[in-house]
Amino acid sequence: MGLRGVISERQRRFGEELHRLREATGMSGPEIGELMGMKGPAVSHTEAGRLSLNIERLHVWLDVCDMTDPDYRAGMAAMCQSSGRGWWSAYRPHVVPEALDLAEFEAAATSYSNYQTHLIPGLLQTKAYSEVIHEYAEKKVEFRLRRQQRITAEDATTPFRAVIHEGALRMMYGGPAVMRDQLNHLIDMARLPHVTIQILPFDCTVYASTDTAFMLMHGTHPRLDTVMFENPHGPTFLGDPAGVAAFRRKFDRLKGMALPPLDAAAPGPSAAFRDSWGMIQHIRYKLLGR
Known part of the structure; x- marks a missing residue:
């Protein structure tokens, strides 16, 4: 999948949340990428909002980062699955x-x-x-x-x-x-x-x-x-x-x-x-x- 040329604030925010979650665990991009089946550059692009993340990988990301709060997970899932169109x-x-x-x-x-x-x-x-x-x-x-x-x-x-x-x-x-x-x-x-x-x-x-x-x-x-x-x-x-x-x-x-x-x-x-x-x-x- 190609990188986004224009990044919406929702996409940017979603990537920032993923970045904060990973940083809190102390893992590097390549380390979490290995667990996710993603290459290091793909992790960086995802955290920058330039690359999308499917819902299955989002749940793995949240699990790896030990994020269990149901309200937070639901909010992140909604941001992940949104088309941005309305x-x-x-x-x-x-x-x-x-x-x-x-x-x-x-x-x-x-x-x-x-x-x-x-x-x-x-x-x-x-x-x-x-x-x-x-x-x-x-x-x-x-x-x-x-x-x-x-x-x-x-x-x-x-x-x-x-x-x-x-x-x-x-x-x-x-x-x-x-x-x-x-x-x-x-x-x-x-x-x-x-x-x-x-x-x-x-x-x-x-x-x-x-x-x-x-x-x-x-x-x-x-x-x-x-x-x-x-x-x-x-x-x-x-x-x-x-x-x-x-x-x-x-x-x-x-x-x-x-x-x-x-x-x-x-x-x-x-x-x-x-x-x-x-x-x-x-x-x-x-x-x-x-």
């Missing part, structure tokens, strides 16, 4: 490769944790808001709305938790009318039983490195969690256990710093109790006269 494949000519990788990871995730600084999270955006962000590029907007079905479809149950900085609520992308509708949409989304929204206010007195937006996609096992975060060069995916754990702790801290979750079912915020519902309603009220 609804997102049709958008390959229209969006960047990282967007396709994100959609693929989202499709396999068991839950999501999203922190946003100056934008409403993509999975919570209205069409009008998304049009402004994507400068009215029709296919990019369509792609974003299609991603949202993971949490908006009638049978959707995947938990989604968002912490949104107050700055994102006050940016006037598209003007007051677009932002009013966007804030109303946040309230509507909070009515979904699997969606939790919290607002991080400007007057928060604790610093927790709140400048980097990120999405944490939880796998079937914590070791298979993946983080996508923004940087000046574009989206970056992170699967290193220590790095992912740092983002997991960061999100837990952000949840503790943010206002209590938006409860759209409540009649209104208590005068003595600040919450995310009250923050959104306050900003929404100020937009009514604009």
